[in-house]
Amino acid sequence: MRVYNFSAGPSALPLPVLEKAAAEMTDACGTGQSVMEMSHRSGDFKPIIEKTEALLRELMGIPSGYKVLFLQGGASLQFSMIPLNLAAGEPGTGKKRAVYVETGVWAKKAAEEAAKFADAVTLASSKDRAYAYIPEAPAPDPGDAYYHITLNNTIVGTKWTSLPETGAVPLAADISSCILSEPLDVSKFGVLYAGAQKNLGPAGTTVVIIREDLLGRAPSWTPALLRYDIHAKEGSMYNTPPCYGIYILGLVLEWLKARGGVNAMAEENRKKAALFYDYLESSRNFRSPVEKPCRSLMNIPFVPAETGPERRSALEARFVREAAAAGLVNLAGHRLVGGMRASIYNAMPIDGVKALIQFMETFEKTIG
Numbered sequence: 268m269r270v271y272n273f274s275a276g277p278s279a280l281p282l283p284v285l286e287k288a289a290a291e292m293t294d295a296c297g298t299g300q301s302v303m304e305m306s307h308r309s310g311d312f313k314p315i316i317e318k319t320e321a322l323l324r325e326l327m328g329i330p331s332g333y334k335v336l337f338l339q340g341g342a343s344l345q346f347s348m349i350p351l352n353l354a355a356g357e358p359g360t361g362k363k364r365a366v367y368v369e370t371g372v373w374a375k376k377a378a379e380e381a382a383k384f385a386d387a388v389t390l391a392s393s394k395d396r397a398y399a400y401i402p403e404a405p406a407p408d409p410g411d412a413y414y415h416i417t418l419n420n421t422i423v424g425t426k427w428t429s430l431p432e433t434g435a436v437p438l439a440a441d442i443s444s445c446i447l448s449e450p451l452d453v454s455k456f457g458v459l460y461a462g463a464q465k466n467l468g469p470a471g472t473t474v475v476i477i478r479e480d481l482l483g484r485a486p487s488w489t490p491a492l493l494r495y496d497i498h499a500k501e502g503s504m505y506n507t508p509p510c511y512g513i514y515i516l517g518l519v520l521e522w523l524k525a526r527g528g529v530n531a532m533a534e535e536n537r538k539k540a541a542l543f544y545d546y547l548e549s550s551r552n553f554r555s556p557v558e559k560p561c562r563s564l565m566n567i568p569f570v571p572a573e574t575g576p577e578r579r580s581a582l583e584a585r586f587v588r589e590a591a592a593a594g595l596v597n598l599a600g601h602r603l604v605g606g607m608r609a610s611i612y613n614a615m616p617i618d619g620v621k622a623l624i625q626f627m628e629t630f631e632k633t634i635g
């Protein structure tokens with residue numbers, strides 16, 4: 268029996284995608300091979316990567332002046348590649364300044380990694396209130412290499428609802444946990460990146476979307492595999508790309524298109540999130556720790572209203588255990604913040620959210 272999987276990542280994939288992959292496992296598209304067995308330079312694989320890129324461009328409305336790259340190393344490698352390619356200097360010359368807004372653990376890690384290659388400056392932070400909101404930040408300097416934000420904060424459950432004004436400074440965004448969840452104006456960004464394992468497919472593929480004028484800025488000492496311009500020139504085939512992950516990503520994009528594309532997905536996602544937040548507002552025993560204007564559509568942390576720390580952690584443990592027994596799995600919050608969290612990416616049907624609410628209403632009756 269399939270469970271409702273609320274994991275933050277790797278996370279649930281649409282069942283039709285898994286079924287299609289299973290049907291094609293040993294013989295994909297009449298080639299007599301699994302996609303896992305194909306040469307990445309073969310005529311069998313080429314249409315797969317081309318179709319995947321074309322679908323992503325269509326669904327996200329990616330303008331022609333942008334490259335789409337399929338890389339490895341996760342979102343975390345982009346924490347290094349962005350400063351390395353856009354702000355690092357030749358030996359003896361200065362590093363450029365790059366600015367960050369610290370809205371959570373991933374945003375903080377990105378800035379810490381950037382400090383190795385750039386003059387990384389944190390413009391604003393929401394750490395003072397446990398990252399429960401998106402802070403106001405001052406404008407960047409016109410000479411800054413880029414301005415980095417984490418559009419959706421997976422662990423704490425916040426999202427940017429409007430983009431910062433950065434003038435001519437390229438905006439760089441980690442969209443790992445919100446890509447394709449709502450429409451996004453790609454032309455507002457210099458670089459976008461997302462690890463696939465949240466809303467796109469299996470772990471192992473990272474999507475990077477980069478404006479072409481930002482290519483070729485890496486210093487000469489940059490390792491080849493970490494240079495955007497080399498990956499762009501080679502069509503993500505400088506070395507072997509994550510072939511099978513790209514194939515599954517293509518199937519997810521086909522599924523998403525058949526569901527009506529990003530606008531239809533966004534409508535469904537807003538409905539799902541509203542249902543759950545409304546329930547939390549009305550609940551006497553659970554609440555959202557996130558300030559209302561910046562609540563995420565994708566990752567919804569919740570905590571018991573109970574304040575005694577021992578009773579609280581016992582209650583959380585019982586909740587996660589009993590939910591799993593009821594077929595609602597991976598509801599524990601991130602290990603750094605505790606509590607509970609329901610990640611409701613594109614692949615989570617509204618019936619999964621309804622089942623969770625129903626379980627919680629029943630669970631509440633057992634709380635004395």
Ligand SMILES: *Cc1c(COP(=O)(O)O)cnc(C)c1O
Pocket residue numbers: 276340341342343344373417419420421441442443444462463465
């Ligand atoms: C999961 C996540 C990451 C880390 O991704 P990896 O692919 O494991 O490196 C970074 N940023 C955000 C917003 C995430 O949700």
